[in-house]
Amino acid sequence: MNTHIIKAVILGFTILISCQDSTKNQTKTPSNHTNSKVTDTLIMETFTDKNGQTLELSFNNNKNIVTISLNGETAILQAENAASGFWYKNEQYELRGKGTNIDLKKHDQLIFTHVDSMVTATITNKQxxxxNMVFNNTSNTAKVYLDGGDEIQLNGQTPGSGIWYKNEEYELRGKxxxxxxxxxxxxxxxx
Structure with missing residues (x-):
């Protein structure tokens, strides 16, 4: 996946599921984690928690609903107005999140959570x-900012040792x- 797709994924995912206006023409972009699939009106996502439990989500932005599937149970939740991120609920379930960090509750009990593993670091050289660096270990990506400048999106590579991230222009290596x-x-x- 190139850096433009990853950037579009994160931005698109947040915008698409936060939007309450079903009449807008929206760009449908898959996120940057496991098993994403896009159709004309649906965005399908699969999340895995730290225990290996899988939650499948099917967002229908035209109808402002999400269909959830967890442990053999399926339910449809209606979109709610969220101050930030997204929020869906019905009588039993409540789904909240921002980006790819999500929580699912059933009868007010947290039953599923997915949080990306993030590490931040700042380093200054002699000059x-x-x-500034933000590493997403879940998606194996990094965002770096040189002297507070523009965001540089990088994809993780397989180094012999240390770290290695790159895109078409930039490469970050270190040990x-x-x-x-x-x-x-x-x-x-x-x-």
Whole structure:
């Protein structure tokens, strides 16, 4: 998956399920985790919690509903006005979330939760440059900001050791406290 798709996924997922106006023409974009599928009116997502339990969601933004499937039970929840993120509920279930972090309650008891594993770090080199980094270990992606500049989305690679993230222009490699960010094979940050 390239960085443009990942960026669109996160933004699209949040916008699509937060939107309450069913008359708008919306872009349907799958998220960046397991088993996403998009049809004309549905966004289908599969989440896995830390215990290996699987929750399937089918968002119908035209009808402002989500169909949930967990442990052989299926239910339809209606969209509610959320201050931030998304919120769906019926008499039994309540689904809340923001981005790919979600909680599902049944009769006010939390029965499923999915939270991406995130790590943040900031490093400054001898030249005074600052590199802010946000690593999403669940999706194996990173967002980096050089000197507070634009967000750079990177995808995790398989290094021999240390870390390695890249996109079409940028590459972040490092081991321990030593990091190097390159743009088109030219070093733009090194500590």
């Amino acid at each position: 005074g440059q600052t590199l 321990g406290e030593h990091l190097e960010l390159t743009k088109n094979d030219s070093v733009v940050f090194k500590n």
